Each structure stands twice: as C-alpha cells, then as structure tokens.
Amino acid sequence: xxxxxxxxxxxxxxxxxxxxxxxxxxxGYGVLIRIGQITDGALQIEQGALYPALYRLEHRxxxxxxxxxxxxxxxxxxxxxxxxxxxxxxxxVDGWERLAAAMAAALAARPxxx
Amino acid sequence: MLTRIRTTWRAxxxxxxxxxxxxxxxxxxxxxRAADLMRGGAGSEDAVRRARxxxxxxxxxxxxxxxxxxxxxxxxxxxxxxxxxxxxxRSPGLTAVAVISLALGIGANTAVFGxxxxxxxxxxxxxxxxxxxxxxxxxxxxxxxxxxDFRDRNVAFAGLAGSRLTQVGVDxxxxxxxxxxxxxxxxxxxxxxxxxxxxxxxxxEDDRLPGASPYVVLSYDYWQNRFQSDHNIVGxxxxxxxxxxxxxxxxxRGFQGTEVFIFxxxxxxxxxxxxIETPWLxxxxxxxxxxxxxLKPGVTAERAEANLSAIAGMLAKEHPSTDSDxxxxxxxxxxxxxxxxxxxxxxxxxxxxxxxxxxxxxxxxLAALLSARATDRFREMAIRVSxxxxxxxxxxxxxxxxxxxxLIAGACGSVLALALLRALGHWQAPLDFPVRFQIVPDYxxxxxxxxxxxxxxxxxxxxxxxxxxxxxxxxxxxGTQSGREGRWxxxxxxxxxxFALCCLVVTGSFVAWRGLAHAVTTPAGFQPRGVxxxxxxxxxxxxxxxxxxxxxxxRALDEMAGLPGVEAAAYAxxxxxxxxxxxxxxxxxDATDMRLPSGIPAAVYQVSPGYFAAMETxxxxxxxxxxxxxxxxxxxxxxxxxxxxxLTGTEDAVGRRFRGRGxxxxxxxxxxxxxxxxxxxxxxxxxxxxQPQTYNSQTVMIVRSTxxxxxxxxxxxxxxxxxxxxxxxxxxxxxSEMLGFVLLPARAATLALGAxxxxxxxxxxxxxxxxxxxxxxxxxxxxxxxxxxxxxxGGVLRSVLGRMAALLCVGLLVGLAAGAxxxxxLANIVFQATSRDPVVIGGVIxxxxxxxLAAALGPARRxxxxxxxxxxxxx
Numbered sequence: 001x002x003x004x005x006x007x008x009x010x011x012x013x014x015x016x017x018x019x020x021x022x023x024x025x026x027x028g029y030g031v032l033i034r035i036g037q038i039t040d041g042a043l044q045i046e047q048g049a050l051y052p053a054l055y056r057l058e059h060r061x062x063x064x065x066x067x068x069x070x071x072x073x074x075x076x077x078x079x080x081x082x083x084x085x086x087x088x089x090x091x092x093v094d095g096w097e098r099l100a101a102a103m104a105a106a107l108a109a110r111p112x113x114x
Numbered sequence: 115m116l117t118r119i120r121t122t123w124r125a126x127x128x129x130x131x132x133x134x135x136x137x138x139x140x141x142x143x144x145x146x147r148a149a150d151l152m153r154g155g156a157g158s159e160d161a162v163r164r165a166r167x168x169x170x171x172x173x174x175x176x177x178x179x180x181x182x183x184x185x186x187x188x189x190x191x192x193x194x195x196x197x198x199x200x201x202x203x204r205s206p207g208l209t210a211v212a213v214i215s216l217a218l219g220i221g222a223n224t225a226v227f228g229x230x231x232x233x234x235x236x237x238x239x240x241x242x243x244x245x246x247x248x249x250x251x252x253x254x255x256x257x258x259x260x261x262x263d264f265r266d267r268n269v270a271f272a273g274l275a276g277s278r279l280t281q282v283g284v285d286x287x288x289x290x291x292x293x294x295x296x297x298x299x300x301x302x303x304x305x306x307x308x309x310x311x312x313x314x315x316x317x318x319e320d321d322r323l324p325g326a327s328p329y330v331v332l333s334y335d336y337w338q339n340r341f342q343s344d345h346n347i348v349g350x351x352x353x354x355x356x357x358x359x360x361x362x363x364x365x366x367r368g369f370q371g372t373e374v375f376i377f378x379x380x381x382x383x384x385x386x387x388x389x390i391e392t393p394w395l396x397x398x399x400x401x402x403x404x405x406x407x408x409l410k411p412g413v414t415a416e417r418a419e420a421n422l423s424a425i426a427g428m429l430a431k432e433h434p435s436t437d438s439d440x441x442x443x444x445x446x447x448x449x450x451x452x453x454x455x456x457x458x459x460x461x462x463x464x465x466x467x468x469x470x471x472x473x474x475x476x477x478x479x480l481a482a483l484l485s486a487r488a489t490d491r492f493r494e495m496a497i498r499v500s501x502x503x504x505x506x507x508x509x510x511x512x513x514x515x516x517x518x519x520x521l522i523a524g525a526c527g528s529v530l531a532l533a534l535l536r537a538l539g540h541w542q543a544p545l546d547f548p549v550r551f552q553i554v555p556d557y558x559x560x561x562x563x564x565x566x567x568x569x570x571x572x573x574x575x576x577x578x579x580x581x582x583x584x585x586x587x588x589x590x591x592x593g594t595q596s597g598r599e600g601r602w603x604x605x606x607x608x609x610x611x612x613f614a615l616c617c618l619v620v621t622g623s624f625v626a627w628r629g630l631a632h633a634v635t636t637p638a639g640f641q642p643r644g645v646x647x648x649x650x651x652x653x654x655x656x657x658x659x660x661x662x663x664x665x666x667x668x669r670a671l672d673e674m675a676g677l678p679g680v681e682a683a684a685y686a687x688x689x690x691x692x693x694x695x696x697x698x699x700x701x702x703x704d705a706t707d708m709r710l711p712s713g714i715p716a717a718v719y720q721v722s723p724g725y726f727a728a729m730e731t732x733x734x735x736x737x738x739x740x741x742x743x744x745x746x747x748x749x750x751x752x753x754x755x756x757x758x759x760x761l762t763g764t765e766d767a768v769g770r771r772f773r774g775r776g777x778x779x780x781x782x783x784x785x786x787x788x789x790x791x792x793x794x795x796x797x798x799x800x801x802x803x804x805q806p807q808t809y810n811s812q813t814v815m816i817v818r819s820t821x822x823x824x825x826x827x828x829x830x831x832x833x834x835x836x837x838x839x840x841x842x843x844x845x846x847x848x849x850s851e852m853l854g855f856v857l858l859p860a861r862a863a864t865l866a867l868g869a870x871x872x873x874x875x876x877x878x879x880x881x882x883x884x885x886x887x888x889x890x891x892x893x894x895x896x897x898x899x900x901x902x903x904x905x906x907x908g909g910v911l912r913s914v915l916g917r918m919a920a921l922l923c924v925g926l927l928v929g930l931a932a933g934a935x936x937x938x939x940l941a942n943i944v945f946q947a948t949s950r951d952p953v954v955i956g957g958v959i960x961x962x963x964x965x966x967l968a969a970a971l972g973p974a975r976r977x978x979x980x981x982x983x984x985x986x987x988x989x
Binding site: 051 | 135140145170175
C-alpha cells in the first residue's frame with residue numbers, strides 16, 4: 001500500500017462494482033481484486049463493505065448470479081451484469097462524468113475569472 | 115420489483131440453503147485472500163487468520179445480508195410478535211376482556227355478513243351464473259302466454275325458462291304426502307346448465323302438449339331423506355295427485371332452482387299444469403310464471419332489457435286488456451326478482467350497520483383501555499427509548515400487539531359466527547313451508563372476518579401507538595410523565611364515544627323490541643287466539659271438480675263443528691297473513707274501461723258461511739253469507755271498508771253492485787279492514803266470495819274452540835283422516851303459528867338487535883369498570899390523603915369519578931341524538947321504528963344508568979376503602 005490512496009465518495013462503491021462486473025462475470029473476491037486492478041490500487045475498498053453492496057445490487061436486480069467453479073476449483077457464486085444493471089451503469093457513468101467535469105472546471109478557476 | 119420480491123421470498127422460504135450459500139461465498143473469499151497473502155510471504159496459518167480478520171464477523175454479514183434482501187422488516191416483525199405475546203401474557207385479565215369483547219363483535223359482524231353473502235352475493239350453484247337473470251315486470255310473475263311470447267320472440271337469450279311454485283300430493287306406494295315443487299318448462303334444467311346426479315332431466319321436447327309429459331325429477335335432499343338415496347328410483351312410477359308419473363332422475367346436490375329461500379322437492383313439466391292446478395296455462399290474466407333466462411354470449415343485460423321492452427310494447431298493442439304497461443328489466447336471480455331482494459338487502463344492511471357500530475364501540479373501548487395501559491408502561495418504554503429504540507419502533511410494537519390481539523379475537527369470532535350460521539340452517543319455517551336458511555359460509559366470509567379483524571386491530575391500536583409516538587425522550591429520561599395530556603385527552607374522548615355508540619345500539623334494540631310488541635298487538639282484523647287450522651288441497655286427492663270437492667268440504671265442516679269445545683267452524687281458500695295470497699281486478703258498476711290493468715286490485719278469499727264469526731272479523735253492515743247463496747242464487751260478495759269506498763265511494767255499500775268474476779255482483783256485507791299480506795301494509799282492498807258460488811280445491815279449515823289449539827288441531831286431523839285416508843293434510847296447528855311468517859322480520863330484528871344491545875351493554879360495563887379502576891388505582895395516594903384530611907365519601911367519589919360521570923352523560927346525550935337521527939335506518943329493520951318514542955328514550959336512559967352504576971360500583975368501593983398508610987406506601 002505504498003501508493004497514495006483516496007477515500008471512496010459515498011455512492012461510488014456501487015458504481016465501481018457495476019463497472020468491475022461489466023468487464024466479465026466475477027465472484028466476490030474477484031470483484032475486489034478487479035477493482036484494485038482497474039483503479040491501479042488507488043481506491044481502497046473495505047472488504048467488509050463489499051458483500052453488503054453486492055447483496056443490495058442483487059436484490060435490486062442490477063446483478064444476476066450463477067454458480068460456477070473458481071480458479072482453485074471451489075463452488076463459487078459469480079456475479080454478472082443484468083440488462084437493468086447495464087443501463088444503470090451507463091447512467092451512473094454519464095452522471096459521474098458530468099460531475100467530474102463540473103468539479104474539474106470549478107477547481108481550475110483562478111482569481112479574476114469568476 | 116420482481117427480482118426484489120423473488121430474492122426476499124427465496125431468503126425467507128429457503129433460509130437454510132440461502133445461509134449455506136452465504137457461507138460458501140465468504141469461505142471462498144477467505145481462501146483466496148489467504149492464498150494471496152501467502153504469495154506475499156505470509157505463513158499459511160497466519161494468512162488465514164489475517165484474511166478472516168480483514169473480512170470481519172460472519173454473523174454481521176448475515177445481518178447485513180438480511181437487511182439488504184429486505185428481511186429486516188420480517189425480523190423485526192418476529193421480534194415484535196414475540197414481545198407482544200409476552201406482553202399479552204403478562205396481563206391476562208385485560209387480554210381476556212379484549213379477546214372476548216372483540217370476538218363477540220367480530221363474530222356478530224361475520225355472522226351477519228355470512229347471511230348477506232349467502233342471500234345476496236353468492237351466485238347460484240350453476241355454470242356461468244353471471245349470465246343468468248330473472249325477468250321483472252311490474253311483478254316478478256307473468257302469464258304463461260306472455261312467457262311464451264317472450265321466449266319465442268326475443269333475440270337476446272340463449273333460452274328462457276318458466277317456473278311456478280306449487281304443492282302436489284306424492285304417493286310412492288305408502289299413501290299420499292304433500293310435497294313442494296315447481297312446475298317448470300322443459301328447457302328449465304338446460305337453461306340453467308345443470309346435470310342430473312342420477313337418471314336424466316326432461317327437456318324442451320318432453321314438454322310440448324298439455325298432459326302428455328307425466329315425468330318427475332326429485333331434488334337431491336328429497337331423494338336422500340325421503341327415499342334413502344335409493345339408486346333404483348329412476349324409472350319407478352309415483353302417483354302425483356292420483357295420476358301416475360315416471361321418476362326420470364335426481365337433481366345434483368345443492369341445486370334448488372333459482373330461489374335461495376325455497377327448497378323444492380320435485381320438478382314437474384309445466385305442461386302437466388292442467389292436471390295439477392286449476393288450469394291457467396292459456397289464460398293471459400293469470401300471472402303465475404317466474405321467468406329465468408340465460409343471455410346469449412356477448413349480449414349485455416342492457417341490450418336484453420331493450421329487446422324485452424320492445425316485445426312488451428308489441429304485446430301491449432296485441433293484448434291491450436291484459437298486457438299493457440309492462441316495464442321490463444332484469445334482476446339477479448335468488449330473491450323473487452327485485453320483489454324481496456330490495457327489502458332483504460336493506461334489512462340485512464341495516465343490521466350489519468348496527469353490528470358494525472357494536473364493533474366500533476368495542477374498538478373505542480379497547481383503545482381507551484390500551485392507551486391507559488400504555489401510560490402505565492411508560493417506564494418500560496422510557497428504558498427502551500433510552501437504549502436506542504426509535505419512537506416509530508415502539509409505536510409499531512404497540513400496533514403489532516393490537517393487531518395480534520384482534521387476529522386472535524377474529525379467529526374466535528369466526529368460530530362463533532360459523533356455529534351461529536350452522537344453527538340458523540337448522541331453523542324450521544313455521545308450518546312446513548319449504549323455506550330454509552341454508553347458509554354455507556364460503557371464502558368471502560373468511561376474507562371478511564380477516565379484513566375486519568385486521569382493521570379493528572389497526573383502529574384500536576392507533577390510540578396507544580399515537581401515545582408512544584408522542585413520547586418525549588427528554589421527559590422520559592427526567593422521569594416525569596409525558597406531560598402533554600390536554601384538557602381532553604384522547605382516552606376521555608374515546609370513552610365518551612364508546613358510551614355514545616353503546617347507547618345508540620341499545621336504542622336500536624329498544625326500538626326493535628317496541629316494534630315487535632307493536633306488530634304483535636296491532637289489530638289485524640281478526641283474532642288468531644283460540645283458532646286452530648288445518649289445510650288440504652282436494653286437487654291432490656282427485657277431487658278436482660266442484661261437484662266432488664264441494665260435498666267433501668261440507669262433510670269436513672260438519673265433522674269440525676261436531677268436535678268438542680268448538681265455538682265456530684268455517685273454511686276458506688286461504689287466511690289473511692298466511693303465505694298463500696291471491697288477487698283479482700274488480701270494476702265499478704258504471705265502469706266503461708274493462709281492460710284488466712285499469713280495474714281495482716283486490717285480494718280474494720273464498721269463504722264459507724260462518725267465516726267471519728270463526729275469525730272474529732266484525733261485520734260493519736249487512737249480513738254474512740248463507741248456504742243459500744249458491745250457484746242458483748244471484749251473485750253476492752262481502753267487501754272490506756277500503757274496497758267498499760273504492761267501488762262505491764262510500765262504506766255504506768250494502769245493496770250496491772260491482773263487476774267481478776265476469777258478472778254483476780251485489781254487495782251483501784261490509785267487514786272491517788285488516789292486515790292481509792304484511793303487518794306494515796297500507797290498507798288493502800279485499801273481496802270475499804261465498805264458497806257455495808265459487809269453488810277452490812285449496813281449503814283451510816278454521817275452528818275456534820275453547821280447548822287449547824294443539825288439542826283441537828290434533829282432533830281436526832283425526833277427523834279428516836276418518837273422511838279420507840289418502841288426502842294429504844298440512845299446515846296443522848294454531849293460526850298464530852301460521853302467521854309466524856309475517857312476524858319473522860320483526861322477530862329476527864328483535865333477536866339480532868337484542869343480542870347487539872346486550873353486547874353493547876356488556877361493552878359499556880367493561881369499558882366503564884376498566885377505566886374507573888384505572889382512575890382509582892392511579893390516584894390511590896391522593897385519595898388516601900384526601901380522606902386523611904377528612905374528605906367525605908361524596909367528595910372523594912366526586913373527585914375521582916366525577917369526570918367520568920360527566921363524560922357518560924355527554925355520551926348518553928350524543929347516543930340518544932344519534933338514535934333519533936338513525937330512525938330511517940332503523941325503519942328498514944323494524945316496522946314503525948320511532949326512536950322518539952318516550953318509552954324507548956326512558957328505557958335507554960334507565961338501562962344505561964343501571965349499566966353505569968353497576969360498572970362503577972366496584973371501583974367506587976375500592977376508592978372508599980383506600981387505607982392511608984398503605985396508600986402512602988404505594989410506590
């Protein structure tokens with residue numbers, strides 16, 4: 001954990017999970033690892049927060065589940081994106097990008113520009 | 115939404131699998147994490163331990179997962195229920211009072227609804243019952259030719275069937291017995307779409323020519339009870355009214371035709387009518403036929419009504435003297451068209467409303483008691499709030515408790531209601547008319563009970579829940595009572611409301627009782643006390659013609675007159691206020707418009723000489739009939755006052771003439787008005803024809819005797835048996851018994867409302883006693899001090915119970931006012947309902963005062979026996 005890490009903004013965990021799963025079905029631990037990979041380790045996810053978020057997304061119908069075999073030959077619950085989940089991911093990404101752009105513009109402002 | 119329900123449902127119903135899957139997932143996580151850690155150089159045991167630590171406790175995941183899957187609500191419910199059961203167990207007295215009073219209230223409502231459901235809502239037990247309607251013109255009956263015209267000309271119905279209630283003498287080899295049945299057109303069973311339980315039905319082609327279809331179909335009950343379910347009955351020959359008929363089959367179980375009240379025993383093809391009754395099939399003036407039809411697929415009731423009205427318009431032109439003015443519409447089958455459906459609905463609806471008020475009173479009662487107890491549970495709640503329970507949770511907890519209470523009571527109440535409905539099924543109609551209340555409770559009744567219980571629970575649970583909602587945690591922690599009790603706390607308002615409702619219901623029962631008393635003593639134009647009656651129909655035993663029947667009636671009358679103790683004897687075609695009533699149209703002597711609908715309607719009785727003496731009906735003017743008023747003598751009649759006025763414009767009508775029976779008839783006597791079909795009717799016009807000039811095979815023997823009525827009735831029956839052993843007799847008993855049917859609504863109302871009144875009084879007592887006890891126990895210390903300071907008993911009572919007494923007075927006044935306002939509703943239930951009757955008002959005030967005093971006695975005694983020392987040690 002030598003790299004600088006950032007705290008998660010509220011609501012971004014769901015978005016990260018959806019994004020991670022959209023790259024291909026994954027089991028719980030795999031989701032955690034993949035988030036680490038795609039954020040390049042910059043965002044720290046509490047292991048304890050992962051599963052409740054997965055359950056919540058499953059309950060809302062954004063994630064589907066199926067049973068498969070893990071890399072160490074164990075029965076594993078794989079999460080995949082449902083159609084509703086894909087739609088939700090698109091919306092969240094759009095929203096996030098708008099927010100990020102707005103934030104970036106705001107923070108780039110210099111005295112006299114306003 | 116669907117996935118939500120699915121995931122919640124799965125987690126709920128397959129809990130073990132669900133938890134195992136959760137474990138599997140977490141275990142895999144730990145293993146993979148440990149493997150990663152080991153790759154980073156950790157030892158295997160250390161890696162597993164660290165992986166576990168990082169993930170956190172398995173139990174907390176389960177909690178979180180349950181919350182995520184929407185299970186928290188269920189978990190909390192389970193908690194609440196467990197807690198509620200404990201709370202209810204802790205105060206068994208209150209629980210018992212609550213369950214009993216609610217069970218009675220819910221039971222009463224469910225039973226009344228069960229009756230309403232069975233009579234009004236439940237469809238007939240036939241295929242596609244919503245397609246079946248009965249025709250309703252000015253009356254629910256039509257002449258057979260009119261039926262035939264509707265049947266042949268309409269384009270809206272897949273079939274129209276006619277039926278006529280009748281009685282027949284059935285001899286299956288063991289002597290003739292009277293049976294009730296229907297003459298029905300051949301297509302009757304096919305229109306209704308039923309299949310026989312045994313043998314076959316007759317069809318349209320079996321019912322073409324008069325007298326040519328001697329077939330009979332038995333009802334299931336009749337087959338079962340009278341013939342012990344004999345499977346060889348099909349094909350046997352019965353003698354019906356002395357003629358042979360072949361038994362074709364047995365109708366399915368539960369099938370009773372189209373009327374819910376009437377339980378026929380046999381069905382006979384309509385074309386046999388001329389051999390069973392005085393022939394009327396081809397007479398357009400005899401409206402005897404009920405008509406039922408099944409709509410063609412896709413035809414609406416409105417279109418069918420338009421079609422029928424168009425046909426009625428044509429018939430009015432073709433047969434102006436009989437068929438004018440037929441307004442046609444369709445009615446649901448079951449209750450003689452709209453004829454009795456409307457009053458039955460109003461009656462039961464009114465009773466249901468009162469039952470609802472009783473339940474509402476029970477609700478208010480419990481709400482007051484429970485919110486009083488909620489105040490007492492104040493400390494318990496304070497603790498719960500201070501350890502972090504939300505006010506919402508506590509309110510929900512109290513509501514759960516109330517609903518649980520209501521559901522327990524609802525279950526008890528439903529059992530009660532079912533027992534009540536079953537008892538009603540065993541009720542026997544007066545003098546063997548084929549009427550029964552076969553009330554089969556179905557799922558609708560159970561749903562009703564469940565809904566009512568839940569609603570009740572929510573309703574009375576609101577008061578304590580509201581109390582908890584308004585708890586102020588700060589006050590609680592400081593240990594002061596939640597001080598926001600206004601000048602009129604909800605509890606007091608509920609108490610007054612409860613008492614007002616009880617007064618209203620008690621008013622209702624007083625009104626009903628007065629109505630019954632009134633109905634019983636209302637002058638009916640005759641004196642039933644001391645009169646015994648016996649009926650027979652000579653047509654059932656082969657005396658079809660006047661030549662054979664009239665001598666038999668004379669002989670029977672002579673036998674009656676010779677019985678011991680007889681003061682007067684006579685016979686008539688029927689008696690007033692019995693089921694069997696018939697009517698005719700009469701015309702003034704100078705009438706020019708002789709079309710039937712423009713005649714003066716009048717009820718008809720064919721009576722023997724001596725009838726008025728035997729019935730003690732007063733002759734106002736003129737003379738009684740004599741045996742010389744026979745077929746050779748000029749036609750004569752006796753009329754009642756109302757008819758005299760309508761025919762001649764004066765009651766002094768003796769000697770005047772009018773047109774009836776197809777000729778000019780002279781009035782020889784005028785008798786007092788009476789009641790003829792119902793006790794509530796407006797004065798009706800009635801004509802009496804002399805039996806020697808007219809003949810009716812339907813005979814009621816009337817004997818006024820000094821001996822008790824049952825003794826006389828017994829002797830009458832033996833006398834008739836001596837004359838003809840094969841003649842079936844029925845309706846043997848006292849005249850008062852025969853009139854029982856007329857008093858049925860008044861009796862039912864008095865019974866139902868009386869029960870509600872008692873229930874309401876009981877509720878009032880428990881309510882008052884409960885609250886008074888509570889008031890006393892809360893103020894034990896204060897009472898003790900007051901008494902120690904020398905306050906008298908009166909002063910103490912005033913201070914403790916004065917407020918309650920004031921509330922009771924307010925409740926009483928409101929209840930009486932509401933009772934006066936509810937007169938119109940009561941009028942649906944009770945004949946001449948007046949809640950402004952001083953006897954009713956006085957009775958209500960007196961009985962409620964007794965109730966109040968009885969309830970307050972115990973608590974008052976407790977208040978006065980407070981011992982200062984013990985009171986001070988209290989708390």
